[in-house]
Amino acid sequence: MLVQQVLLVITHIIVYLIAVPSADGSYFTTVLFPVLLIQLLIPYVSRSVIRAKELREELEDTKSQLDVYVQEEERNRIARELHDTLGHTLTMMKVKSELALHYIDREPARAKIEMNDVLQTTRLLPNKCVRS
Structure with a gap:
């Protein structure tokens, strides 16, 4: 894409230099100079917009x-806590x-x-599992 932009810039400059001969030798004072600048900036602006969109999608x-x-x-984490609680309780039972x-x-x-x-532990077990 960078090569295309460079070629586009070179093409615009060549067309500008050939198509707009200046009477006094200064190309900066012609009316088309701002148009040339805009045309040169468009690829960079569009590339920036496309890159911003790509980065937003990636984000x-x-x-x-x-x-x-x-x-x-x-x-x-919940599975580990549940496993630990149940394992401890069942071992105690x-x-x-x-x-x-x-x-x-x-x-x-x-024995009683x-x-x-x-x-008592079996009655409290559902509360322990819910609390985790």
Whole structure:
């Protein structure tokens, strides 16, 4: 694209020099000189506008991709917390149940306390999962 712009500029200059001969030798005082300047600036302005549009689209794509990454990271964080909470709770319930089985014949009151702890934990478990 740069080569095209350079060729366009050279073409405009050549056409201007050939088509607009100056009486006093100064091409800067002719009426067409501002037109030449505008014609020379148009490719650069259009290139800047196109580049700005491309950058804006790239920024929007990057932003949407970043939003997806943020959502994925939040999901992963919640999944880790849920996994840790459930793992800890289920391990505690297993240990308490085994302890209750151990005490059931010798100390039934203690076994009952352990099973009540397990029951209490199962009642609180949905609240723990929702809070994460």
